[in-house]
Amino acid sequence: MKFIKKIDILIIAIILLSSLIFWGINRLNTTASPVVAEIYYKSKLVKTISLNNKKDITFSIPQKPNVIFHLYADGSIRFEKSDCRDKICVRSGKLNIVGESAACLPNEIILKIVRKKGDSPDDLDIILGK
Amino acid sequence: MKKLLSMLIILILVFTFSSCADGKKRYEAESLQVFDTVTKIIAYSKNKSEFTELSEFVFDILNEYHKLYDIYHDYHGINNIKTINDNAGKSPVKVDKKIIDLLLFSKNAYTKTRGKCNVALGSVLKIWHKYRESGIDDPQNAKLPDLGSLRKAASHTDIGKIIIDEKKSTVFLADPKMSLDVGAVAKGFAAECVAQEIALRGYTSVLISIGGNVIAIGAKPGGSFWNVGIENPDNDGKEMPTLQLKDKSVVTSGVYQRYYTVNGKQYHHIIDPEALMPSTYFKSVTVVSDDSGLADALSTAVMCMPYEQGKELIDSISGTDAVWVLPDSNILYSDNFKQYLKK
Numbered sequence: 001m002k003f004i005k006k007i008d009i010l011i012i013a014i015i016l017l018s019s020l021i022f023w024g025i026n027r028l029n030t031t032a033s034p035v036v037a038e039i040y041y042k043s044k045l046v047k048t049i050s051l052n053n054k055k056d057i058t059f060s061i062p063q064k065p066n067v068i069f070h071l072y073a074d075g076s077i078r079f080e081k082s083d084c085r086d087k088i089c090v091r092s093g094k095l096n097i098v099g100e101s102a103a104c105l106p107n108e109i110i111l112k113i114v115r116k117k118g119d120s121p122d123d124l125d126i127i128l129g130k
Numbered sequence: 131m132k133k134l135l136s137m138l139i140i141l142i143l144v145f146t147f148s149s150c151a152d153g154k155k156r157y158e159a160e161s162l163q164v165f166d167t168v169t170k171i172i173a174y175s176k177n178k179s180e181f182t183e184l185s186e187f188v189f190d191i192l193n194e195y196h197k198l199y200d201i202y203h204d205y206h207g208i209n210n211i212k213t214i215n216d217n218a219g220k221s222p223v224k225v226d227k228k229i230i231d232l233l234l235f236s237k238n239a240y241t242k243t244r245g246k247c248n249v250a251l252g253s254v255l256k257i258w259h260k261y262r263e264s265g266i267d268d269p270q271n272a273k274l275p276d277l278g279s280l281r282k283a284a285s286h287t288d289i290g291k292i293i294i295d296e297k298k299s300t301v302f303l304a305d306p307k308m309s310l311d312v313g314a315v316a317k318g319f320a321a322e323c324v325a326q327e328i329a330l331r332g333y334t335s336v337l338i339s340i341g342g343n344v345i346a347i348g349a350k351p352g353g354s355f356w357n358v359g360i361e362n363p364d365n366d367g368k369e370m371p372t373l374q375l376k377d378k379s380v381v382t383s384g385v386y387q388r389y390y391t392v393n394g395k396q397y398h399h400i401i402d403p404e405a406l407m408p409s410t411y412f413k414s415v416t417v418v419s420d421d422s423g424l425a426d427a428l429s430t431a432v433m434c435m436p437y438e439q440g441k442e443l444i445d446s447i448s449g450t451d452a453v454w455v456l457p458d459s460n461i462l463y464s465d466n467f468k469q470y471l472k473k
Contacts (some may be wrong), residue, residue: 091387093365103168125361128342128382
């Protein structure tokens with residue numbers, strides 16, 4: 001009697017192959033998903049912008065033209081200027097990591113960094129104070 | 131052949147169950163309506179409507195706490211902290227149990243933090259608030275309050291003069307010149323109360339943040355921990371520690387966002403009750419605890435004491451740990467903090 005039968009080798013091969021395929025699908029679903037910035041005005045998503053633009057731009061949303069956002073070529077984004085009085089939004093600085101967010105309370109705007117699709121187990125769920 | 135078939139069936143079952151993580155999906159919602167800050171809720175729910183029900187429930191409760199703990203505004207038909215302040219030295223005010231509970235907790239927190247977290251510091255904080263607001267509105271003429279008026283105000287900060295009658299559900303400030311400011315405890319205490327309510331309703335896998343007061347109810351589906359980042363006070367891209375938490379609270383107090391500038395120097399909002407000036411020991415302190423209210427009180431208190439003293443305090447309370455970011459941006463940890471750090 002042989003120690004390992006042909007059928008056992010086949011089973012092991014199937015398990016290994018299935019694991020590899022499953023791992024691949026899982027990775028595609030999560031970490032491969034690009035990172036975007038979402039801008040909410042009065043709790044409604046009003047703009048989604050890719051952080052992968054590779055160029056510097058400044059922009060605002062039509063609802064609040066006096067709040068200026070700056071998207072950097074390095075893939076980060078910030079509140080550049082705001083007509084609010086406390087400037088806490090501007091002081092929040094650059095954001096580029098999933099889980100980071102900043103807000104301008106007087107203008108009712110939230111800027112947050114998320115994955116375009118799904119979430120990755122390694123992503124930060126939240127950043128204290130940001 | 132039978133063996134092969136049974137193996138394949140097992141494999142299919144394993145993949146099916148592991149890929150849908152008990153069928154729950156991640157949802158997030160934010161509100162800017164409570165506690166003058168960003169409130170965020172992240173939860174794994176079966177569907178959008180289940181999440182909406184949960185988030186509305188949370189925001190509704192927090193809105194109630196927000197009105198009760200407000201020191202600046204009146205609300206029709208509600209006696210809140212402002213009502214108590216308005217009646218200082220005059221008469222006891224009948225209040226909701228949520229206020230009684232907060233003030234009893236605050237008295238306890240005062241003892242625990244050796245007086246560094248004092249909700250009766252309102253008379254002093256009011257002066258700083260006035261100068262900070264004027265300084266923000268008119269930066270050219272920003273000024274510091276004079277120490278004389280701060281010291282005078284500090285003689286009206288005796289927490290023992292908050293007279294609580296639990297039976298009658300009333301609060302009376304026995305010193306007419308004293309006032310309450312619950313800013314150092316209100317968000318954390320409210321977060322703890324709301325977390326207990328939603329846990330009672332059977333929700334798991336929920337993360338709530340009220341302006342940096344984070345509370346984790348359970349873990350993520352499958353048991354993995356929540357990844358909570360600490361903000362870099364310098365915002366210079368340097369990597370900060372990531373905490374892994376479940377069923378814990380974490381609160382950061384920092385000096386780097388809420389401040390005003392006088393003659394080129396920044397003066398932030400965390401006032402040392404002894405020095406009567408903004409604390410200067412750290413850029414931020416983050417406290418992890420089983421109780422969100424306690425974490426909130428401790429993060430303020432520990433900001434106002436030297437590291438050795440703060441570490442000794444943190445180490446003396448079981449289940450509580452802290453991380454300090456020093457003025458030179460070095461980071462120090464309490465003895466057991468490293469258990470929370472992501473490997």
